[in-house]
Amino acid sequence: MSDKTILYVEDNEFNRKIVRQLLAQTRYRLREAPDGESGVRAAQEELPDLILMDVQLPKMSGLDATRQLRADPRTARVPIIIVTSYALSGDEQKARDAGATAYIAKPYSPRDLLSKIREIVPEA
């Protein structure tokens, strides 16, 4: 059975680097997209096992991108973890309304993020 693919849509290079280095230790395969539009495109081109979606993104917000992916029958069933920059009241609800599977607040602990990923998509 091939390794699980994770698509990380995030504009900040350092945050991408954290996840890249975090997942380097695991068997997950990481793909990256720097904005909402390219994130949606990447998901449609090659269906990932899990999407990590930032909210504040250039071109298209993470919430809009999630809605679009949910509307597309090909990507409708992919688990999406939404990463928001701050856990404001109502943010979680907004994420769930958009169709997110789970929700994690930034700044997140890489350790917690990894266990959340493992919980949704077991490594092997």
Next chain:
Amino acid sequence: MRLDRTDPLAALLLRSPIGALVDWAARVRASVQRKLLVAFLLITLLFIGMAAFSLLTMRGMTRQSELLDRAHQRLEWSQQIHHSLAMQMHLTAMALLVRDEAAIGSILRENNRFNEALARLEEAVEQPERAVIQKVRAGQEEAMAVVADIANLVRDSKIEAATRVHSTREDPLYRSIDALVSQMVQQEDARMVRLRDGMRAARERSLVVLGGFAAIAVLLALAAGFVISWMLIRPLSAAHGLLNELSSGRFGGSVKVPNNDELGELAVQLSATSRELARLDAEQRRAAQELAALNAKLQQTSVAKSEFLANMSHELRTPLNAILGFTEMLTDGLYGAVPGDFREPLADIQTNGRHLLRLINDVLDLSKIEAGRMELSLGEYSAEEVVNTVRASLRSLAEEKALEFRVELDAGLPEIMLGDAKRITQCLLNLAGNALKFTKRGRVTIRAERQGDFVHYSVADTGIGIPPEQLEAVFTEFRQLDATITREFGGTGLGLSITKKFVEMHGGRIWVESRLSEGSTFHFTIPLKSEMASTV
């Protein structure tokens, strides 16, 4: 009577010359008391005059009725004289006819009666009548002498001679006396009629005069009353009008009254007050406008500031995420084993990074609240869940400091309540976190109990306490008791302020009781069913 309404009759009278009199009375330079006194004195004098006039009239009438009585008496006496004379004539004739001594005696008795009445009448009448009476008396005396002659002749039985004397001397004498007496009776009768007519005329005259006098007195009294009351009512009514204007917020009007008394002074003062109020009002309006402009500007600045803070904290969090993330991965040995010397500085980076994160979060919360953009996310929750979450998050800190950490839950609390569980938890977490932070030994107790339609949460500690003069200030932003405390105990100084705002947004209340070096108890209440409070 209402001051703002004048009845039509009074309005009509005020336009008549009596209105000018009202003006005149108002202009008289004297106190109201003196004016009233004069008016009442005037009315009283009028009535005293009327009473005196009635007394005089009554006295005149009494005197006339006495005169009438006396005239009546005189008439009676003259009639008596007339009657006695007739009796004498009749008795004399009878003596001649019956030749009897007894008839002569009767003549003498009748003569006495005649003389008696004549004497009374003479006493009552004046000089001209007295002459007639003397003539009558002289005639009577002569007649009596003749009667004596006739009596002697009758006694001597000389009847013929006696009859002759009677017819030649006595009868003409009696006739002349009778003529005089008749004249007297007529005079007295006429006199009495005159007197009676005069009295009737006088009575009618005095009735007319008295009635006129009374009517004039009543009219004058009414006029005086009208003048005096309108002299008072007009300035009062004018003052009433101005006060009405003032009370409805229209300042600057004035009252003009002709009064030269206390009411005039009052009007002048009232006008001055109104002018002063108008001046103050204008000043106030100008100040309010300036203030409103300033306020709008300040509000704009405040919104801009809050937006700036919100953006800033977002921008700050992104690099912070990287710092905390890389540190954690380093600590977790993701980049290889961590040398022993590196562990402590790595832990320090993590501690300070988390502190910075808390600060940024608090600033963002506060700026959102102040910009009016913080909204509660109301839902069903249970107090037990809130309290347990707080206990779970703080248990390790309490254990580290070897503090007793107690939770007391009221059994009477409803299982499901309405509120923003996350914010209520944040509030209780802030208070309990502070309590643990500022307590070196002893215990921290969290309580939740029902209090009417509210849940009453409290956090009691046995910590350093707060000086009484600082109790008010603890809920203000960036107020920790002093800088040393911040260094010693940590914290952002924003937690209490944010807690207060969340509590108030729920419609609750927050307060603190404290004794220096004995401990503090923070209380707050949250409605069992919270509704979104519009602004804080």
